[in-house]
Amino acid sequence: MTSNTTMDDLTGLHTRGILEELDSQFSAVAAVNIWSLMVIDIDHFKLVNDVFGHLQGDRVIQRVATILARNCRGADTLLRYGGDEFVIVMPFTEQLKAVNQAERILQGMEREIFSEGMEVGLSIGVAESKLTDTRLAQVFERADKALYEAKKGGRGRVSFYENVKTDSADNEISFEHFVGREQELSTVRGILNEAMVGKGQFVLISGEPGIGKSRLTQELEHFSTFKDCLFLKTRCDEPGAGRPYEQLTDPIARQLLALSGDDLKDLTHTLSEILPQTAELFPGLDMKLSRAPSLDEEGVVRFRIYAEIFSILKWITTRQSVVFMVDNLQWISANDFDLMAYLARASTDLPVLFLAAARAPLDDYPGIHKKIRILSNLVHFTSINLEKLDDEYTRHMIMFALRDPKIPREVLQILVKQSSGNPMYLR
Numbered sequence: 001m002t003s004n005t006t007m008d009d010l011t012g013l014h015t016r017g018i019l020e021e022l023d024s025q026f027s028a029v030a031a032v033n034i035w036s037l038m039v040i041d042i043d044h045f046k047l048v049n050d051v052f053g054h055l056q057g058d059r060v061i062q063r064v065a066t067i068l069a070r071n072c073r074g075a076d077t078l079l080r081y082g083g084d085e086f087v088i089v090m091p092f093t094e095q096l097k098a099v100n101q102a103e104r105i106l107q108g109m110e111r112e113i114f115s116e117g118m119e120v121g122l123s124i125g126v127a128e129s130k131l132t133d134t135r136l137a138q139v140f141e142r143a144d145k146a147l148y149e150a151k152k153g154g155r156g157r158v159s160f161y162e163n164v165k166t167d168s169a170d171n172e173i174s175f176e177h178f179v180g181r182e183q184e185l186s187t188v189r190g191i192l193n194e195a196m197v198g199k200g201q202f203v204l205i206s207g208e209p210g211i212g213k214s215r216l217t218q219e220l221e222h223f224s225t226f227k228d229c230l231f232l233k234t235r236c237d238e239p240g241a242g243r244p245y246e247q248l249t250d251p252i253a254r255q256l257l258a259l260s261g262d263d264l265k266d267l268t269h270t271l272s273e274i275l276p277q278t279a280e281l282f283p284g285l286d287m288k289l290s291r292a293p294s295l296d297e298e299g300v301v302r303f304r305i306y307a308e309i310f311s312i313l314k315w316i317t318t319r320q321s322v323v324f325m326v327d328n329l330q331w332i333s334a335n336d337f338d339l340m341a342y343l344a345r346a347s348t349d350l351p352v353l354f355l356a357a358a359r360a361p362l363d364d365y366p367g368i369h370k371k372i373r374i375l376s377n378l379v380h381f382t383s384i385n386l387e388k389l390d391d392e393y394t395r396h397m398i399m400f401a402l403r404d405p406k407i408p409r410e411v412l413q414i415l416v417k418q419s420s421g422n423p424m425y426l427r
Contacts, residue, residue: 011065014079036098038088043121045084095128123150127161180393200347207386210424213357236331244335321351329358388421
């Protein structure tokens with residue numbers, strides 16, 4: 001990185017002045033990209049100076065700087081923050097990858113032989129950026145807290161930032177960390193960004209039970225909130241219950257009930273009148289009713305209902321982009337799937353993302369599978385199938401769940417084997 005900031009005389013690294021430049025770069029991309037940051041401290045460095053002298057202390061700092069530089073990537077920025085403390089800033093890097101890098105640094109330290117029998121260790125705190133972060137200093141603060149935890153936990157170790165927990169939750173094991181699905185999340189975020197400019201999309205996320213479909217969609221919901229998108233959710237129960245269309249219309253109806261009086265007036269003016277059958281689906285909507293067609297016009301009634309529901313959805317998109325999430329798609333009723341397919345086809349020029357999660361293999365649900373194949377040829381369609389976590393990511397999930405990167409290898413091997421890479425089985 002080219003910079004006019006001062007370089008450290010002892011190590012040749014950047015000084016903390018480079019953080020101002022990095023902060024500007026971070027602020028420019030913080031809304032859509034994850035950065036990670038390490039704060040690294042030499043353990044018991046005062047003892048090194050006291051026992052071996054300041055000249056040897058300077059040599060230790062230089063050797064540590066060399067080891068850190070050896071384990072940095074081209075995009076990383078390594079700096080001497082001051083005294084025996086270093087910082088590595090890692091653009092476009094999730095915390096998980098940063099922890100891996102930190103572990104490699106510790107392994108490099110273990111292989112290094114220092115003179116006069118010195119044993120030199122490092123403590124490392126790691127944190128990643130959040131969607132709400134606007135300054136790199138916010139990430140630094142969390143990494144610094146993680147460094148404190150590493151020192152408190154025995155030094156010579158890596159600690160990653162966790163939200164502060166109450167005492168009663170100190171020993172809880174949590175599998176809520178987002179591990180191993182970063183690429184899929186990045187893909188869906190990109191699709192949502194594309195949908196928001198008026199190019200309606202349909203994304204199907206499939207996988208066996210417990211594989212992480214809900215966790216992935218939860219992360220997208222957070223991103224949608226950040227992007228000021230309306231996130232409508234519905235969950236399909238096993239077939240046989242409920243009125244036609246209610247699985248799709250209930251989340252829309254709840255949104256309409258929250259409208260102000262002026263917005264309701266605008267919507268009723270836009271729609272003019274609706275069929276009694278449509279009005280039944282939106283009980284809080286006081287609309288003028290049109291004449292119900294006769295029974296022999298059943299097909300006409302169905303498509304009138306579809307069109308009127310689409311008009312409501314279209315009106316909502318004039319206020320906000322919409323993500324319409326359908327969970328357990330394999331159990332959706334035929335009526336609701338046909339309505340969803342109609343809405344998806346009609347929304348190709350609207351800021352709408354239809355997001356569906358379904359159990360795999362879809363061959364087990366032949367009726368829905370056939371309908372999905374047909375729909376995939378009619379809309380902007382993306383299919384994402386979640387595979388089991390590989391051994392590395394399974395070990396990482398265990399590490400995050402136990403909040404300890406130094407779990408015995410034998411324990412990891414047993415848990416990886418027994419869970420077969422499925423987070424639910426691991427839990």
